[in-house]
Amino acid sequence: DVDEYYNGYANKTLWPLFHHRIDLTAYERSYGEGYERTNRRFAEVLQPLLQPDDVIWIHDYHMIPMARDLRRLGVKNRIGFFLHTPWPARQLLVTLPHHRRLVKSMFHFDLLGFQTREWMELFQRYVEVEAKGVVRPGGRVEAFDRSVQLGVFPIGIDVDGFLAARDSLLGQKTYDRIAASAAFRSMIVGVDRLDYSKGLEQRLLGYEQFLEDNPSMRGDVFLLQVTPISRDDVDTYQDIRARLDALAGRINGAYADMDWQPIRYLNRTFRRDQLAGIYRAARVGLVTPLRDGMNLVAKEYVAAQDPEDPGVLILSRFAGAAEQMGEALLVNPFSREELSDAIRKALTMPLEERIRKWKALMQVVRDTDVAHWRDQFVRALLAES
Structure with missing residues (x-):
């Protein structure tokens, strides 16, 4: 079941499809059968544990059919679903x-629940066209002789927890270590799980374009790209790892000095305290996915900044976070020139402008933290009872 359900349908079929990579999407009957079978099993295990007043919140593309399977077992409880x-x-x-x-x-x-209005409207459009359904005012949709309420609930971070991580002993040690190794150079940081949706190749090429366009700034800046390995048993991920290894090596070989x-x-993981220290030390946060439900790295980077000397966030306009974080430098990650120009702008931005942008972004991060996301979703789910 792991191969067919998780490695198969979840990560070789739905994940690439939902990120608009149909060229990487595997359509195999056994994957779909494993997905259906495993979700039925989840429902069978959960059903005996439920109490009449329990509220059920199911998360993400791995468990889309689970409410149907619970209903078939007679479950009447309120069931909500959030797509990350x-x-x-x-x-x-x-x-x-x-x-x-x-x-x-x-x-x-x-x-x-959806991360952004854009994702919700795409769902509504499918229902209208393919299912001949109806979208009602207020977000309710009707199709398949049933109806369901839709809502937008952008996920946030644990702001206070992340600030505590930044100010912890390990966070401070990490910051000090980075600052010492930077030797007064400006650091750009990218932190992403190894995945083709994160735009890592395009990011490195955009950074290379920056080096080419700005020879006078070479030697004064460097990119720290932290990319933990994930799903290494999936061929597509092995391929992108090899390409990134080669690309980073080529750029270093072409531009490095003594x-x-x-x-x-x-290619390693870091604790949250360490990441907070890394973010704090970075003059630029480079968050440039090709398509992303939200992207919490963008919010963590903002939260980690020194209010008196904050860095600048460069954010892909194709990340869900862009819908909230308009004060970031929004870029098209497919354009090397646009990435290059944004990096230069971020590195040369005056302190007053950096502070103004950071304050606006931090207000968004604070106002829509993870507790707000949780409370808004649960309140909406209970309001439907």
Whole structure:
């Protein structure tokens, strides 16, 4: 079941499809069968544990059919679903065999939550066109002889917890270590799980373009790219790891000097305290996914900054976070020139402008933290009872 359900349908079918990479999407019948079978098993295990007043909150694309399977077992409880990833455009979703069955199963939930209005509207459009459904005012949709309430609930971070991590002994030690090794150079940071959706190749190429466009700034800046390995048993991830290794090596070989290396590329994980220290030390946060449900690295980077000397966030306009974080430097990650220009702008931005942007972004991060996200979703789910 792990191969068919998790490695198969979840990560070789739904994940690439939901991130608009149908060229990487594997459509195999056994994957779909494993996905359905495993979700039925989850429902069978959960059902005996439920009390009449329990409220059920199911998360992400791994468990889309689970409400349907619980209903078949007689469960009457309120069931909500939150999708952490983007929802795909209708024209791409219809490439999925049995796409109607998948979407129909979602109408057994009482509430469907999306990260952004864009993802919710894509779902509504599918329902209108493919299911001949109706979108009602207030976010309720009707199709398949059922109805479900939709809502937008952008996820946040634990702001106070992250600030505590930044100010911890390990966070401070990490900051001091980075500052010492930077030797007065400006650091750009990227922190991303190894995944083709994160735009890592495009990011390195954009940074290379910056080095080419700004020879006078070489030696004064470096990119620290932290990329923990994930899903290494999936061929696609092995391929991208090899390409990134080669690309980082080529750029370093072409531009490095005896006392300076333009890219520090690390395939390892760090504790939250360490990441907070790394973010704090970075003059620029480079968050440039090709498509992303939200992206909490952007919010963590903002939270970690020194209010009196904050860094600048460069954010892909294709990340869900861009809908909230308009004061970031929004870029098209597919454009090397746009990335290059944004990096230069971030590195040369006056302190007054950096502080103004940071204050606006930090207000968003604080106002929409993880507790707010939780409370808003649960309140909406209970309001439907």
